[in-house]
Amino acid sequence: KAGVTQTPRYLIKTRGQQVTLSCSPISGHRSVSWYQQTPGQGLQFLFEYFSETQRNKGNFPGRFSGRQFSNSRSEMNVSTLELGDSALYLCASSLVGGTGIEQYFGPGTRLTVT
Amino acid sequence: QQQVKQSPQSLIVQKGGIPIINCAYENTAFDYFPWYQQFPGKGPALLIAIRPDVSEKKEGRFTISFNKSAKQFSLHIMDSQPGDSATYFCAASTTGTASKLTFGTGTRLQVTL
Numbered sequence: 001k002a003g004v005t006q007t008p009r010y011l012i013k014t015r016g017q018q019v020t021l022s023c024s025p026i027s028g029h030r031s032v033s034w035y036q037q038t039p040g041q042g043l044q045f046l047f048e049y050f051s052e053t054q055r056n057k058g059n060f061p062g063r064f065s066g067r068q069f070s071n072s073r074s075e076m077n078v079s080t081l082e083l084g085d086s087a088l089y090l091c092a093s094s095l096v097g098g099t100g101i102e103q104y105f106g107p108g109t110r111l112t113v114t
Numbered sequence: 115q116q117q118v119k120q121s122p123q124s125l126i127v128q129k130g131g132i133p134i135i136n137c138a139y140e141n142t143a144f145d146y147f148p149w150y151q152q153f154p155g156k157g158p159a160l161l162i163a164i165r166p167d168v169s170e171k172k173e174g175r176f177t178i179s180f181n182k183s184a185k186q187f188s189l190h191i192m193d194s195q196p197g198d199s200a201t202y203f204c205a206a207s208t209t210g211t212a213s214k215l216t217f218g219t220g221t222r223l224q225v226t227l
Contacts (some may be wrong), residue, residue, distance in 0.1 A: 004157070033214065043158070043203065043217040056214050090157050092215075102148065103215060105157035 001027055004093050004106035012112045018079040021109045025072050025093030032074040033103060034066060037088040046089075049074055078111075086113045117141050118206050120218025127194055128226055135189045135221045137204035142185070144206040148215070149178065149189050152201045161202075162189075194225045 005024045013019050025032050034046040045058040049068035066076040072093075078085055088110050092103040119138045127133045137147075145166055150158035164171045164178045164187065171178045175192040191198055204218040 035215075042219050043205075043215075045214040045216070048214060058214065092157075102160055102163065104160060105150075107155075107157045 004091055004104055006089075006091050006106040006109050008109060009107065010110045010112075012114060013081050014114055015081055015083060017081050018077060019081060019111060020075055020077050021089055021091075021111070023074045023076075023091030023093075023106060025074070025091075026104055029093035029095050029104075030072050031094045031096060031101075032068055032072065033092045033094075034074070034076050035090045035092065035105075036060075037090055037108070038086075043090070046076065081113045083113050085111065087111060117144075117216050118204060118218045120204050120221060122221060123219070124222040124224075126224045126226060129195060131194050131225070133191050133194055133198075133223055133225075135202055135204070135223075136186065137188065137206075137218050138184075138186045139206050140185065141206070141208075141216075143208045144216075145209050146207045147178070147180065147187050148205050149176070150203045150205065150217075152203065152220075158203060191223075194223075196225050196227060199223055199225050 007022045031050045033048040035043050037043045048056045052068045063079045068074045088108040090108045092105045094101045094103045117140050121136050125133050148163035149161045151161050152158040162173045162176045164180050166182045177190040180187045201220045201222050203220050205215040207215050
């Protein structure tokens with residue numbers, strides 16, 4: 001069974017632009033969570049989607065948003081990029097979601113904002 | 115507010131040694147505690163997880179010890195190998211419809227020959 005896939009793997013954007021990242025969960029998994037990883041702040045939860053609904057949200061500004069499609073694929077969008085948004089963005093999928101069930105991570109998208 | 119504290123920040127052991135990584139949590143509602151292993155350029159990979167109704171869990175060379183009263187849990191890697199050199203993260207979450215993983219700050223492990 002294929003793992004979690006994320007596209008693109010690397011991205012360079014300019015401050016003020018917006019970006020969309022994509023995540024395809026493991027087949028059969030209905031929950032998708034997004035995390036930001038930086039050297040300074042570590043791994044931080046952004047939001048979780050289950051059955052196309054956002055079920056939980058971390059402490060990030062409204063510039064960070066996401067959505068989930070009927071096939072469980074998810075996208076996250078960051079508008080008005082700031083230099084501090086440079087990070088590895090990780091997507092994780094789980095079978096049920098929101099119940100402490102195991103989450104499996106993708107390889108991440110490395111975003112660099114210049 | 116850091117809800118999961120992890121130590122040490124880095125660790126060097128010789129091959130065959132038993133590195134121990136410790137985590138402490140504050141939120142007593144946490145009831146699921148996974149450990150992840152991350153290699154450079156890769157996403158975190160789930161190693162082993164425990165719930166608070168057991169005090170120890172073993173999977174291969176990896177063991178989690180859990181102390182509910184102290185709100186602490188630790189990862190032991192038996193017979194460590196150079197291939198175990200990676201960053202290890204503990205995490206915690208609550209069971210329910212709105213869980214999310216709260217991660218520790220990570221421990222960079224180096225296993226030398």
